[in-house]
Amino acid sequence: MSMEKTEQDTSYIENAIPAYDNQHKVGFVQEYTPEKDGIELHPKPTADPLDPLNFSRWQKWTALGLVMWMYFLFTYITTTTVPSFGLLQKQYSISYSQVNWTVALPALGLSVGPLVWSSVSDIYGRRLILIIGTTIALVATIGSAVAKSYSSYMAARFFQGLGVAPASTVGMAVVNDLFFEHERGQKFGLWVLAIDMGLLVGPLIGGFVSLIDQYWVAWLTAIFFAVLLVAEVLFFPETLYPRKLMHSQLLASPELHSDNEKTAATAPASINIARTKQLPFLNIWKVPGIEHPKPWGTLVQFMKMWTFPNVVVAVVVYSFAWYWWIMSVITFLPVAYPNYKPQIQGLLYGGMILGTFFSEILFSGALGDWIIIKLAKKNDNVRVAEMRLWLLYPAIVITSVGLIVWGVSVDKGYHWMVGQVALFLVAAGIQMGNTAICAYIVDCYPLHAMSVISFYVVLLNLSAFANPFFITPWHDAVGFTWTFATQGLLTTFVAIPAVCTLHVFGKGWREKRGAPKWISPEYE
DSSP states (O other): OOOOOOTTOOHHHHHHOTTOOSSSOOSEEOOOOOEETTEEOSSOOOSOTTSGGGSOHHHHHHHHHHHHHHHHHHHHHHHTTGGGHHHHHHHHTOOHHHHHHHHHHHHHHHHHHHHHHHHHHHHHOHHHHHHHHHHHHHHHHHHHHHOOSHHHHHHHHHHHHHHHTHHHHHHHHHHHHHSOGGGHHHHHHHHHHHHHHHHHHHHHHHHHHTTTOHHHHHHHHHHHHHHHHHHHHHHOOOOOOOHHHHHHHHHHOTTOEEOSSOEEEEOOGGGOOOOGGGSOTTOOSOOTTSOOOOTTHHHHHHHHGGGOHHHHHHHHHHIIIIITHHHHHHHHHHHHSTTSOHHHHHHTTHHHHHHHHHHHHHHSHHHHHHHHHHHHHTTTTOOOGGGGGGGHHHHHHHHHHHHHHHHHHHHHTOOHHHHHHHHHHHHHHHHHHHHHHHHHHHHHSGGGHHHHHHHHHHHHHHHHHHHHHHHHHHHHHHHHHHHHHHHHHHIIIIIHHHHHHHHHHHHHHHHHHOOOSOOOGGGO
16 A cells, blocks of 8 residues: 655544544554655554554654653763863862763763663653653752762762663664654654754853852753653653554454555454553553563673674774764863863853754754665665765764864964864764764664664763773873874774775675564564
């Protein structure tokens, strides 16, 4: 059946099912072979109004917006304290290296969190885990505001990261639940935009708030978490959906009938289970109809994922030869411009904010989707994951140029606008790279999206955790020029060959290695 529909148009549901019950819209499913620009849709939708793929536009975008807000706070908590480093040094009588470690501890929590939350969200649902995580982050943020010692402050910072961590893998799962594969480039782009903007807007806001004191930096963050918590409770629907059960029950049903145009059936009574919006307001039971993993399943899958070269090469190279340099820039911007007040230092993150924003609007998610569709049409309407990689080449180059120019501009004392242009390039390249890498690894193993994104998030945040421990001695030894020039050269001479390798061998590696043995049932 050729089906033309938009996200907000769900009228095809009622038209497809003659016996549709308008008073009790459950228990019905329609299997389609729909197309988008001649290419079959994935995941395969149903005509069930409780299917997240059939949620209205405003419900989808509200859910996406809340996930983006949490993902914004995911990195916001890490960097918003940077302009108040001097105040924290005085408060706890610590060195610059020690205060820099306060950025590392939330990153460690962000790294550990996906291993804790991901499998649990496949058992009890997305909504409950997001609410619990936000609550933990809120309490920990209040703890950081009232901490009396350096050690208690560091502990609070760790639990901030642990609490907000579901925004990564669980947030990605929500995107997968709500949108088709051909839409995900744009949606992943917005999702990645949120994390990158949080990383950069954090110091901007923190610079102005620190004019009051360092305590209000934490209190404002607590307010942000409180608003998010209320919005999640009131407006976020459950999106974990028993798609595999719905399709399997349909195919097993004796009422199944088909023709050249469509296949339609009234699902048997056994699938009249509570799902998505029918679940309790705060569901504390296992979501029915899902093949629930073990709570430690994500940790096991993380270890096994090291045997899949496509994901390993893409994520390791991006995390440890590219992304982590942004932490060098963020934490050393106050050192680069020591004569400016904290609020002015915060404004100097403006170049990175603009670079991130314009990169996503013009060159990342939507452009990646367009490239995929054009290349697929030339490939007999077959998408190949490596089609996502083309944007990585310009992204690597502009990131490297930005890093080199910024390091030189600081050492030579060039006008601050030169530094802003350089930081614009750094952020634009990293945003393009982040979106492309996320989309690529998910396209490699779409039925294992949670596993691959968990792998990505853990390593990405481990790189952010490690960076503050070595950047200070590196800078002290060789200065700005050679520190950041070396980072730019490493990005170029490591990342470009890695991307070329994926382009040449990626498809063959996937075919030879095969797909992971475990399946995330809700994506099938």
